[in-house]
Amino acid sequence: MTGLVMVTKGGGCGGGVGVGGKGTKGTKGSELQDHQEQVQNQQLSMMAFVLTAIRKSLVACRIEDGGDDVIPTSSTLHNMDIGWPTNVQHITHVTFDRFNGFLGLPVEFEVEIPCRVPSASASVFGVSAESMQLSYDSKGNSVPTILLLMQDRLYSQGGLKAEGIFRINPENSQEEHVRDQLNRGIVPDDIDVHCLAGLIKAWFRELPSGVLDGLSPEQVLQCNTEEESAELVKQLKPTEAALLSWAVGLMADVVEEEDSNKMNARNIAMVFAPNMTQMSDPFDSIDACCTSDELAQNPNHENAARP
Template structure:
């Protein structure tokens, strides 16, 4: 993404005594702007730490499974099974969980909350119909539907996914369909990725707004960042965990999509907090990082 940012300094068109007052106001504005930029940069660092932590976990799991070509096992003396019966066949789907479980083994899931709004954008997650993802996070069902379509259409391998802006002509139509709970066929993957970011950006309060800016600024390591996000409320924590796992999946296809952990964290960060001037903060973050 390329942008041009113009910053005007000084007291405007007036002069004389008015210019002196303008300088004082400018210094106050610049001070607030610098503080917001620093807070936004810190948010990027927190998000980047979470993505990297998730990637490390994925690689450790893969390493254990493929070490020497076979999974590690412990030798134990186990007796021969007796009276074996094949009761049922169970499969696992990352978006719907275990399918085919006997009734006695099914997990008791709370009733879904119906959507209290005609739109799925700009409303709180608590007011929407939610489902559980493969990691047990309760998130709005519409997010899981968009994620599933993004994956099946090869969006993870699309170059610049979540960075390239989609064509505006398709977005409004897709929004209308999503509000009806439908993900249209043959949707542009960049449009889909953009709407996922828009969903987070248009929340009444940002996912990371529950964190103290002072504490965010004091985070210097990935471990400290991971501990900090544990302070989030369950709803925000589940949304952040879902988003981080999505970003980690994107980074796994870095060779194809050209999106590494830093890139995906930086394009997502402005959508996770309700700062007054996220564009200025993002441009500052790009320059510093």
């Protein structure tokens, strides 16, 4: 590969702290170390909240289902014979580089298909992160560029301070237009921050397999402490681990603005958790306990988090 894309952002996961002055060097160095430890502890707590939300919902779902796992089966198989292609000509060889886009694209296609597209497919939603253009975040994780573009716009438009961010459902009037623009690698200027937050959740929710689906329900159910959470996520594959790290960093930044957005660690974890896995619907049991009126009137309630 030639050349990498570096996208950085502001927020609670990145920035460095300058150290200068002979008389205060030791003090500032200590402050920097304390700050880094505080960020690490906050993100570890966030990870534990996410796994706790999934664990509780799994327990509730198993109780409702009587503890029986139902595996769907197909009674009939339909076979179709497809003939081999004929008159095949190898005209050119095009590859998709995850950091540099399409390589070897014929000149006649370059006008319609820009080399640096956000995904090898026509959409950035519902496709594997393995087929998407990547960039490095502020922590060195390689994550889809489109996520970093949405994150940067969310931050620049003050989305972190918007009350109920990631909890309030946006109006659907913008979504189709915004999705079309995102598929082209563009974040519209006039996008509503709640629409943007909703599409970030939708990106995770529509993945072919959830970020946490590499963990079995039994493993999640047995995870009860922050230390166990940290050990459990080490079992994720590199792609899923990078996505989870990015999401946890985003959630930690939201919690930093809790006084403005009314989203504490438990609330944001409850909102994100269902979008990180495709296990059986983790919030059926919560719906039985919380009415929509309660969610609207009490956004700080620990269960006020339906995606």
